Amino acid sequence: MTTKENWDPQRLGSSKRTFTPNRLCSPKPCLKKQLSGSFIPVSPTATFSKNMSKVAAVVPQTTALGSGVQRVLAEPENQQQLVKSWSIDDFDIGRPLGKGKFGNVYMARERETKFILALKVLFKSHLEKENVEHQLRREIEIQSHLKHPNILRLYNYFFDRTRIYLMLEFAPRGELYKELQKRGCFSEQQSATYMLELADALLYCHLKKVIHRDIKPENLLLGLRGELKIADFGWSVHAPSSRRKTLCGTLDYLPPEMVEGRLHDEKVDLWCLGILCYEFLVGHPPFESSSHQETYRKICKVEIHFPSSMSDGAKSLISQLLRHNPVLRLPLKGVMEHPWVKANARRLLPPECTASGENEGPH
Numbered sequence: 001m002t003t004k005e006n007w008d009p010q011r012l013g014s015s016k017r018t019f020t021p022n023r024l025c026s027p028k029p030c031l032k033k034q035l036s037g038s039f040i041p042v043s044p045t046a047t048f049s050k051n052m053s054k055v056a057a058v059v060p061q062t063t064a065l066g067s068g069v070q071r072v073l074a075e076p077e078n079q080q081q082l083v084k085s086w087s088i089d090d091f092d093i094g095r096p097l098g099k100g101k102f103g104n105v106y107m108a109r110e111r112e113t114k115f116i117l118a119l120k121v122l123f124k125s126h127l128e129k130e131n132v133e134h135q136l137r138r139e140i141e142i143q144s145h146l147k148h149p150n151i152l153r154l155y156n157y158f159f160d161r162t163r164i165y166l167m168l169e170f171a172p173r174g175e176l177y178k179e180l181q182k183r184g185c186f187s188e189q190q191s192a193t194y195m196l197e198l199a200d201a202l203l204y205c206h207l208k209k210v211i212h213r214d215i216k217p218e219n220l221l222l223g224l225r226g227e228l229k230i231a232d233f234g235w236s237v238h239a240p241s242s243r244r245k246t247l248c249g250t251l252d253y254l255p256p257e258m259v260e261g262r263l264h265d266e267k268v269d270l271w272c273l274g275i276l277c278y279e280f281l282v283g284h285p286p287f288e289s290s291s292h293q294e295t296y297r298k299i300c301k302v303e304i305h306f307p308s309s310m311s312d313g314a315k316s317l318i319s320q321l322l323r324h325n326p327v328l329r330l331p332l333k334g335v336m337e338h339p340w341v342k343a344n345a346r347r348l349l350p351p352e353c354t355a356s357g358e359n360e361g362p363h
Helices: 029-034 050-055 124-129 133-145 178-181 190-209 268-281 290-301 312-321 332-334 339-345
Strands: 038-040 091-102 104-110 114-121 154-159 163-168 220-222 227-231
Touching: 091 114, 114 124, 114 339, 124 133, 124 163, 124 178, 133 154, 190 227, 190 268, 190 312, 190 332, 190 339, 268 312, 268 332, 312 339
Parallel strands: none
Antiparallel strands: 038 154, 091 104, 104 114, 114 163, 154 163, 220 227
16 A cells, blocks of 8 residues: 555644553643644534533634634624633643644643543644645634534634644544554455445535545544544535535545546545545555556546455445446445445444434534
8 A cells, every 4th residue: 555645734644653641741831832822712513522511612604714814713793602712721732643744733631621632733834835724714614513423523723823723532543544554454344334434424514515525544533432533624615506626635536527627516525435445445546556647547437446355245335436427426325225334334333414414412
């Protein structure tokens, strides 16, 4: 499996060192001084858990992280009462979970409740230099409104003069990509379970008019019980019109309509599911090649070769997802009801996606 270095502006790769909550410590004076911050309110859905409901806050639907990232807050008269003002002094900071182009991720513990979370620290200067403030804003606006057992929660966020801090759910078992690298490939039972969890999470997103557009192993984390969690919404979009033409995502996972520069909609996520299922079972993406041009050619021709060891059921699911015509791709409910998925999946958590697409989450 090839190493993937195509850093997403909001993706922070993990370091080789990991640690547990009992190894947390108070922030060093220099770090504490650097991370001192003030509050940015977030959506009313952004609460920690049942014992953290006091942190809920309300913000208008639109915020602004552009023009020097400083114009983040809307006018106070448009806001309801703010319940909690966060700063770095509210947390014990642990060792880094990951480092990336735009900042770092630390394990952290809220001092009053001892609640464990991941604190993503982004440097404003780096965001401005790469002109990706809008992407961070979009990620925050989308992820803070999503509550699903297979989507990483964004609880809240705050900022100071030089940094922006995202308060994220902590996924104890780390990156799915590292687990795939370690094992080489997954069993049919494990792959089917991940497909069921992903299909349910994406169905929830699509019902809320959110297209992810960058589903891949590097953007997936594992929770305490091994449940899959979509962790990166840097390339996602809230698209009520459902049709876009932006080229984004990872090369191996790009669908034909994006490679060919055509309009695309939520069905790009169906293609990514097919690619992901193949990579789970084989250990590498189906169109991986020595050059970009060859990869593009294989994608447009849907030139896919299945190993003889793959079951007919898995081949059936992947083939129904990897269709050149997006309209012909198996819908997400069809993925969840596919015979291969139903026969092999062993999901630990029940589906949270209802017909209305609402998931109220903890209060």
